[in-house]
Amino acid sequence: MKFSLRTLLTQGLAGHSGWPEQWRSPEPKAAYDVIIVGGGGHGLATAYYLAAEHRVRNVAVLEKGWLGGGNTGRNTTIIRSNYLWDESAAIYEHALKLWEGLSRELNYNVMYSARGVMMLAHTVHDAQVFKRHVHANRLNGIDNEWLTPEEAKDFCPPLNIGTDVRYPIVGAALQRRGGTARHDAVAWGYARGASALGVDIIQNCEVIGIDRDAAGAVTGVETTRGRIGAGKVGVVAAGHTSVLMGMAGVRMPLESYPLQALVSEPVKPVFPCVVMSNTIHAYISQSDKGELVIGAGTDAYTSYSQAGGLHIAEHTLDAICEMFPMFRRMRMLRSWGGIVDVTPDRSPIIGLTPVPGLFVNCGWGTGGFKATPGSGHVFAATIAQGRPHPIAAPFTLERFRTGRLIDEAAAAAVAH
Amino acid sequence: MLVIPCPHCGPRPENEFRYAGEAHIARPADPEALSDAAWADFLYMRGNPKGRHAERWRHVHGCGRFFNCIRDTVTDRIERTYPAGTAP
Numbered sequence: 001m002k003f004s005l006r007t008l009l010t011q012g013l014a015g016h017s018g019w020p021e022q023w024r025s026p027e028p029k030a031a032y033d034v035i036i037v038g039g040g041g042h043g044l045a046t047a048y049y050l051a052a053e054h055r056v057r058n059v060a061v062l063e064k065g066w067l068g069g070g071n072t073g074r075n076t077t078i079i080r081s082n083y084l085w086d087e088s089a090a091i092y093e094h095a096l097k098l099w100e101g102l103s104r105e106l107n108y109n110v111m112y113s114a115r116g117v118m119m120l121a122h123t124v125h126d127a128q129v130f131k132r133h134v135h136a137n138r139l140n141g142i143d144n145e146w147l148t149p150e151e152a153k154d155f156c157p158p159l160n161i162g163t164d165v166r167y168p169i170v171g172a173a174l175q176r177r178g179g180t181a182r183h184d185a186v187a188w189g190y191a192r193g194a195s196a197l198g199v200d201i202i203q204n205c206e207v208i209g210i211d212r213d214a215a216g217a218v219t220g221v222e223t224t225r226g227r228i229g230a231g232k233v234g235v236v237a238a239g240h241t242s243v244l245m246g247m248a249g250v251r252m253p254l255e256s257y258p259l260q261a262l263v264s265e266p267v268k269p270v271f272p273c274v275v276m277s278n279t280i281h282a283y284i285s286q287s288d289k290g291e292l293v294i295g296a297g298t299d300a301y302t303s304y305s306q307a308g309g310l311h312i313a314e315h316t317l318d319a320i321c322e323m324f325p326m327f328r329r330m331r332m333l334r335s336w337g338g339i340v341d342v343t344p345d346r347s348p349i350i351g352l353t354p355v356p357g358l359f360v361n362c363g364w365g366t367g368g369f370k371a372t373p374g375s376g377h378v379f380a381a382t383i384a385q386g387r388p389h390p391i392a393a394p395f396t397l398e399r400f401r402t403g404r405l406i407d408e409a410a411a412a413a414v415a416h
Numbered sequence: 417m418l419v420i421p422c423p424h425c426g427p428r429p430e431n432e433f434r435y436a437g438e439a440h441i442a443r444p445a446d447p448e449a450l451s452d453a454a455w456a457d458f459l460y461m462r463g464n465p466k467g468r469h470a471e472r473w474r475h476v477h478g479c480g481r482f483f484n485c486i487r488d489t490v491t492d493r494i495e496r497t498y499p500a501g502t503a504p
């Protein structure tokens with residue numbers, strides 16, 4: 001059913017009792033042309049673009065839990081494209097352009113809101129790094145501007161720009177086209193779009209093995225719902241990528257860490273934009289529901305626990321209270337963790353693997369939500385054509401052997 | 417916050433320590449002799465297991481020494497710790 005004013009009116013008059021399910025939930029077939037492992041935003045977007053742009057429609061997405069139950073539904077939804085290196089700028093900007101038209105493309109409201117992302121500088125080093133980003137971005141045609149503390153406060157009135165604090169604000173970089181989107185809607189919108197084009201969305205189906213023939217090529221996967229054949233398998237499993245690639249004997253340059261977020265009780269609109277501080281480790285915006293959405297740091301050690309230490313969240317709330325004194329008495333409602341897959345250079349890995357027929361899209365770490373449409377788009381092309389899409393080409397697994405790293409780690413320290 | 421038993425100082429809170437990654441990765445004796453793939457494996461590839469993990473910690477705000485630790489990465493439970501340079 002297409003969403004329109006007319007369907008909204010007729011459904012409204014019928015008491016909203018007639019809305020159909022948004023995607024089919026079929027039994028798995030014996031085999032598919034392509035299997036995508038992982039029903040997060042990136043996996044679902046990949047399936048959607050395979051069907052929509054490459055006419056590859058005999059596709060299944062296998063998800064061990066529920067759609068978006070991984071990092072897609074756990075993240076703080078910050079979207080921006082002002083990365084330093086040309087390769088990164090190209091892929092994140094590709095994604096940002098797709099975000100701008102995504103609700104229309106999917107006929108599903110993903111609530112993309114370009115409310116501006118402001119990154120605070122607290123030290124001379126921060127200021128130099130951000131100004132360098134502003135100039136590099138401008139050369140790549142990406143908007144990013146330097147603000148004085150006063151201009152930053154104009155843009156975000158709750159900001160404390162006093163100098164009697166531990167980490168005074170010395171300026172900020174602002175990307176006005178940056179913002180947020182509704183995380184669940186992104187997963188659901190892509191699932192709905194893919195399903196309508198013939199993709200099978202299969203939840204509660206965990207992949208537990210990857211089958212290969214005598215020559216080593218992929219022939220299918222073993223799952224908790226039986227064996228499913230496929231000539232091509234794309235692993236898009238975020239924090240669990242090492243586990244899945246291990247099933248095919250491939251070692252990955254990844255470490256999985258818990259990353260936390262928390263939300264406050266809902267309040268009236270008080271916070272107009274997104275503010276990030278890498279230096280003192282805090283990210284904040286306000287959801288349309290009214291909750292303050294706050295992102296914290298990763299734990300110090302690798303873990304699959306989806307929890308994270310209390311002291312990590314506490315450290316972030318210290319920073320939030322210093323930057324926004326008006327939130328000091330706000331109560332927090334919920335906190336949780338997601339398992340993020342971190343690469344040595346903090347850039348993703350998108351492309352072919354040493355195993356014929358096996359593709360991987362991972363390593364998005366703490367900052368891949370913003371890339372969801374772009375990542376799915378270039379990964380679909382890579383799978384369909386069997387060679388890297390030009391925007392994906394620098395992000396091969398091979399770069400760890402050749403040494404052509406894309407070192408956003410050194411560029412930003414934190415990658416949101 | 418984990419409570420980590422330093423083999424030299426006993427149990428202490430996690431914030432006295434610094435994590436130092438997967439344990440028992442020996443630097444190749446003769447890097448020149450290695451292929452690029454073998455060098456990449458040493459530098460970048462990690463087991464990242466879901467389950468039992470041998471890892472290094474350093475008691476930076478205590479004795480200052482590195483040591484090894486076996487921890488389950490699903491429960492975060494520490495099985496045991498043992499001095500650097502000894503086998504698991």
Ligand SMILES: Cc1cc2nc3c(=O)[nH]c(=O)nc-3n(C[C@H](O)[C@H](O)[C@H](O)COP(=O)(O)OP(=O)(O)OC[C@H]3O[C@@H](n4cnc5c(N)ncnc54)[C@H](O)[C@@H]3O)c2cc1C
Nearest residue numbers: 038040041042064070071072075076078207338368369370
């Ligand atoms: C707290 C937090 C805050 C974040 N904030 C931001 C932010 O503000 N901005 C930003 O850009 N990014 C942010 N990120 C990062 C972002 O969430 C991720 O990079 C992105 O969502 C990854 O999407 P994905 O589809 O690859 O992974 P996921 O959504 O994790 O999807 C992977 C799926 O694979 C499934 N899976 C795993 N193993 C198997 C198996 N064996 N069989 C079948 N299925 C399997 C999982 O259940 C999961 O649903 C944040 C992450 C966290 C945890």
Ligand SMILES: [Zn+2]
Nearest residue numbers: 422425475479
């Ligand atoms: Zn000690």
